[in-house]
Amino acid sequence: MVTIQQEDFIESVANALQYISYYHPVDYIQGLARAYDLEESPAARDAMAQILINSRMCAEGHRPICQDTGIVTVFLKIGMGVRWNSELTVEEMVNEGVRRAYLHPDNKLRASILADPAFSRKNTKDNTPAVVNIELVRGDEVEVTVAAKGGGSEAKSKFAMLNPSDSIIDWVLKTVPTMGAGWCPPGMLGIGIGGTAEKAMLLAKESLMDPIDIQDVIARGPANKLEEMRVELYRKVNELGIGAQGLGGLTTVLDVKIRDYPTHAANLPVAMIPNCAATRHAHFVLDGSGPVALEPPSLEDWPTLTYDVSTARRVNLDTVTPEEVAAWKPGEVLLLNGKLLTGRDAAHKRMTDMLSRGEKLPVDFTNRFIYYVGPVDPVGEEVVGPAGPTTATRMDKFTRQMLEETGLLGMVGKAERGQAAIDAIRDNHAVYLMAVGGAAYLVSKAIKGSRVLAFEDLGMEAIYEFEVKDMPVTVAVDAAGVSVHQTGPQEWQARIQSKIAGIPILA
Template structure:
């Protein structure tokens, strides 16, 4: 009977989490490279180029692909012939592996997990606890799949109890546009059908652990109804024209994965879990012979794509920016930002709101400033800041009118803004700029210095002041209210419908 040492499981989990923080799965980068070659939308092609360039940089530099290093989910298929040599629970052993990975001195990962989720939401500081799913199976080995899921994509999860006669395809096509771009497409859609509500959700998540094989599936042809459904959804979701980062284009999903389970005769539960451009997951096996360490991938299989700034991009001096200059920006313009910008996310915005509500003075002025929605990874060595890609801007929508009223000139984030926020931006004659989600290490190279200027106790959610040079962004909502996250997909949906 194989005995799995506690230390072997801890080391293997820790190694896997470090590995997936900076190495994309090879199937993903190859599929994304193929999408890059066929993409005809300039904005989407530029976004994919940034993601692919960031992927290579992260692999070489051993720094996170994305600043949101995720909530850890672990799927364990425990062979019934195996014993865990530990006085601790399986959850505790796996969490120790998570703890060590996220505190690794040469590549610390961002701790994003908060306890007491309904009330105080205190950061646990070590990214534990993880979410563990265990299945006892026949055999003399332990199969472990480790994933790290960012909040931007996890928050776009959808579920519905369909009637037995309802169309799965119709529901998916109605639902995907409501997910916006906060899940950082192009990625994958995981779908769970059947069982109970919670079973459908778990299946949708677990389906994302499978290799990308849509091209191979189409080449050989479907052999089951589920495979036919995968192909149909892949083609019809891409025909929506949402595109990379929601800017409009040919590729929204690289693959669609489906798992199903028998369900009640009166029910048809269905769940969608999207996987973002970071798509972090890995698999290892333990058989009692020692820890399992993942092999280093061969970077020669990475697409030969090197992003550079658009030659038509406008350079913007943030230290001399005026409202008149902001009003000259047009939706879709590429900008290169240089100078000092502030940062702020959910917790900082809430605290600003509370201070204003009590009539207290703010610790920093936002007049004529630009704010970047970001929660960076801690720096190592001589880095001014760790990977620092944008967070989903939609979460700050309810604070936008307040912030623009304080004199803010612009905001930088990822994904779309809501209708009320677009109206507020237009009324104030300001702008929302989009940075590419999934290109955090690339973006961080534009940051020359960083210092905390307010709310230091909030950790990665504190307000920093970054000094940036040539930080690439796209004008997503211009001062006249033009919104590329609406116009881009609409344009490409029409082009796809007409056969290009």
Template sequence: MKTTTIKYTDLVESIAASLQYISYYHPADFIAHLARAYESEQSPAAKDAIAQILTNSKMSAMGHRPICQDTGIVNVFLKVGMDVRFEGFSGSLEDAINEGVRRGYNHPDNTLRASIVADPQFERKNTQDNTPCVVSMKIVPGDKLDITVAAKGGGSENKSKLVMLNPSDSVVDWVLKTVPTMGAGWCPPGMLGIGIGGTAEKAMAMAKESLMEDIDMYELQAKASGGAKLSKVEELRLELYEKVNALGIGAQGLGGLTTVLDIKINMFPTHAAGKPVAMIPNCAATRHAHFVMDGSGPVYLDPPSLDLWPKVQWMPDTQKSRRVNLDTLSKEEIATWKAGETLLLNGKMLTGRDAAHKRIQDMLPKVESLPVPSTNRVIYYVGPVDPVRDEAVGPAGPTTATRMDKFTEMMLAKTGLNGMIGKSERGPEAIEAIRNHKAAYL
């Protein structure tokens, strides 16, 4: 019987290297499907959004910097062969994986954002190294260690859904009713992973793991159009793909043809009394990789060819866009803006997310003024990655704006802000505050 020895140092290095890899390389199947979506898109706004995603993706691949400033919570899926032994471990297998996460996220040439907070209900203190990760493990026959790593952003994770349906209830109806309630904060176009059966926690686990599969919807469509016989799961995937895209949510919620690039479905036997169904979206920063350790040393993934990316180079349309100087912005100027207009911003802006808003809320009753003047200023809902090399600021993109909705009235009424920049839609409470204070949301 062959026995494989996996060394501690090799596992740690493999995890760290793979997390660096997925921070700046999209999977090839994602790029291929997104390029097809770009070619078929008819909506100018959605096509522009997809062009930005593709351009950003190639820049990340070339510069080895994160695709998205939210570099995610790490998920690791292990299949441990029963003939594998481990050498040099002073702690648990999970301890070794977390050391790999720690090193991967603190790489000096591409430092990734630490987003994990301990004591989530009370102190919510950042662990500073993005640990601990979430590890799922199966013991299987064989002498290999099969590893899938993923980094899941908060915007898409927060839109996860679980329902306990009756056995005769329609999964399709539930999905089509639920997806519009998710808004665009999950950053489409992406994927929907669906788990059906098992128990509540099993359905969620299946939905998450299904997102690690290759995107192959165009291949499935070709199979169907060629007259090949499809399985019932394949038929359900196709039906959901077509009907979800027909909802018209589109890239970044801007409408258009493509909300999802693929639908994945995993199933497991369940109790006769029910039908658990879980749905987890994956965002446009689809980050995962798979590799196998055989005891021969650390694993390093081969970089993709830059030829995989389509010849799409997004640039702002300076002729059709309005230039705005944030340093002199007034409510009178804001009143001339029109919905759907593209603005080119210049000048200084504030940054802050929900944690900063909560601190401001707690601070205002105790002080006469804030440490940083905010009258007639614009705040950008963003938490950038730390800069490296000669960067002035690391990768930065907007976070889900609805997290700030509960603070919007307070911020506009008491700090003098003129506007906010964020990702996707706002709720009724925030919209009413923006309207009442004649402010703007971009």
């Protein structure tokens, strides 16, 4: 009979969470590198390059792939022959491992978990508690799978209770375009079919822990109906032309994973959960011999790329004018320099409440730009930790008031804007710039200074002022209201369909 020591379990969980914060799974890197080599869309190719370069930097520097270091989910298969030498419950041990990992002084991770979610939403400060799933199995080992799931991709999770006669493929193809780009494609889609509502969601999440192998399945041919469905969905989702970061292109998903379970005759539950460009998970086994330290991957598995900004337009944020902004073209790459304000959900809510009460804001936004970001705390000599963008659509409901009442000139965030925000941007001759989700460490290297200006009590959601040098962004909505997240996928879906039909494409 195997005995698992409390400290061995805690240390192993903490080690694994640190490991996945800066090492992508190698199968993801190989899949993305293949997609990068095949990509024909310049905008999508640029985004993939940033993700791959960022990933290598994180692997070398042991800093987080994404500023959103995720909510921790742990899947445990505990052998019924296992004994525990522990004063803590299994969940308490998991949470102690999370606590140690996220407060590690050499690589502190962002605490994103809020208690009392419906009301006070107070940060727990150490990213606990985790979501723990326990299964008792035969044997005398403990199998552990840890994952850190970003909020942007988790927010795009979908569930439907279909009729038994409905088409799962039709539902997926109808639903994926409604998810926008906030889940940071290219990534994976996990699909759960059957069971009950909660079982389908669990199956979808578990499927995302499986290795990327769709090219192997295609090469040898599907072995069963589920593999046939995987291949069909992989091809048809990519034919939608959504592309990397929603900019339009050939690759939206690197794989589609499916798990199923028997269900009631009257039901067809289907869940779909995307994994983003910062996919993070690892698997290990405890057998009583001590803690587990995962073997670092070889950097030879990462492509060596350089980011070419030779054709980008440099912008001085300290002197930029509305006339300059009006000249920027959709899809154009800019390099931002100067002082950049930050603020996201909590700061925007507080500011718009103040404006509605007729109060003066603590920061002057006239002709300024605001970056939707919640950075990781710095370590060592860093000015700021990884600082990639958060999903911009969450700020849509604040956009018109901010533009019309503060003199704000532009915004920087992740993924698309909704129509209400696009209309407000057009009406106020402002602009929305997109930074690449999944390139947080790369972005942070462009930040040369950082100070809190207001709302310090909000922690990572406070208003900072960054001093940036050559921070890469793409014009996603121009001053005329043209959105590349609308035009890009439309163009590339048409290109793909033309190629399938054998119709020549005129440049």
